[in-house]
Amino acid sequence: MGRRILMILAMLIVALGGAFWWFMLSGKAPKEAPGVFDIAEWRSLVVDDAGAGPDAVRWLEVGHDLAPSWAVQAGRFSDAVPMSYNAIQLSWPDRSIIVGGAVDAETAEQMRQTPKAGFDAATYETLLAAMLDAEQVLITHEHLDHVMAVARHPEPARLAPNLVLNAAQLEALPVFAESGVLAPEIAAVAPVDFSAPTRIAPGVVVAPAPGHTAGSQVVFIQRADGEEYLLIGDIVWNANNIDDLKPRPRLTQIVVFDPNEDRAAIERQIRALHDLKVAEPDLSIVPAHDRAFLQQMVADGLLAAGWE
Numbered sequence: 001m002g003r004r005i006l007m008i009l010a011m012l013i014v015a016l017g018g019a020f021w022w023f024m025l026s027g028k029a030p031k032e033a034p035g036v037f038d039i040a041e042w043r044s045l046v047v048d049d050a051g052a053g054p055d056a057v058r059w060l061e062v063g064h065d066l067a068p069s070w071a072v073q074a075g076r077f078s079d080a081v082p083m084s085y086n087a088i089q090l091s092w093p094d095r096s097i098i099v100g101g102a103v104d105a106e107t108a109e110q111m112r113q114t115p116k117a118g119f120d121a122a123t124y125e126t127l128l129a130a131m132l133d134a135e136q137v138l139i140t141h142e143h144l145d146h147v148m149a150v151a152r153h154p155e156p157a158r159l160a161p162n163l164v165l166n167a168a169q170l171e172a173l174p175v176f177a178e179s180g181v182l183a184p185e186i187a188a189v190a191p192v193d194f195s196a197p198t199r200i201a202p203g204v205v206v207a208p209a210p211g212h213t214a215g216s217q218v219v220f221i222q223r224a225d226g227e228e229y230l231l232i233g234d235i236v237w238n239a240n241n242i243d244d245l246k247p248r249p250r251l252t253q254i255v256v257f258d259p260n261e262d263r264a265a266i267e268r269q270i271r272a273l274h275d276l277k278v279a280e281p282d283l284s285i286v287p288a289h290d291r292a293f294l295q296q297m298v299a300d301g302l303l304a305a306g307w308e
């Protein structure tokens with residue numbers, strides 16, 4: 001009798017340990033991921049743009065919060081991870097591009113994880129206005145914390161001509177509209193084909209990166225002075241994932257994402273980003289939510305904080 005109970009207990013412990021490993025710890029980028037991201041190709045697309053890229057890359061932080069480290073990276077158990085909700089503006093003397101729709105007040109409240117969360121209503125208003133002045137408005141991907149200033153913009157007729165969205169992004173957009181129905185002007189926007197790396201402005205290339213979502217893409221930027229950036233959206237939430245070659249844990253993927261991420265694609269992208277980071281130490285690889293990384297970029301003069 002006692003032996004049987006011990007056996008059952010031992011099996012239970014093994015099963016629980018296995019489940020903990022599977023949901024919380026497992027996952028690693030493959031040894032190599034050739035051809036996933038080709039910076040030489042991106043550079044070739046902007047080779048004639050030397051000196052004509054944006055003068056400034058600006059970070060407009062609309063909201064912030066903290067996330068548990070174990071939810072951000074499989075097997076990471078450290079202090080809570082600062083998260084930023086924001087948009088990026090590329091600015092030239094005579095034009096601008098905005099990447100990201102951030103969160104509105106309602107979404108920020110819904111997503112709140114900790115009492116330290118903050119939302120800056122004035123900055124959100126600034127983002128809404130800046131989108132109307134922008135030559136192009138893009139998003140890295142179709143998730144609620146990256147689309148609200150697009151899907152819920154109060155002036156859809158003025159915004160619509162500026163939108164540059166791919167088909168998967170447009171298809172997902174209605175879910176994020178206030179009533180589940182997009183303004184007709186935004187619903188009528190024609191998709192742009194970003195199935196191959198595409199130059200969209202001097203020094204700026206959009207390249208497909210499906211995995212986190214079907215419509216995920218990265219934005220490669222060569223500033224006028226030659227400084228280079230790669231906006232990677234949510235391939236990872238934190239630069240540490242790239243250094244450690246680790247994706248989000250399965251638990252996060254199952255609980256947070258619907259539809260779920262393509263985990264294998266994410267792991268290949270993490271390997272590609274890791275190798276890119278090693279090969280190109282001067283390239284800033286920017287995860288959309290990594291608040292500490294973004295703040296460090298401001299300190300280093302790589303990002304301008306706020307709008308001009």
Ligand SMILES: [Zn+2]
Nearest residue numbers: 141143212234
């Ligand atoms: Zn996302």
Ligand SMILES: [Zn+2]
Nearest residue numbers: 143145146234
């Ligand atoms: Zn996100």
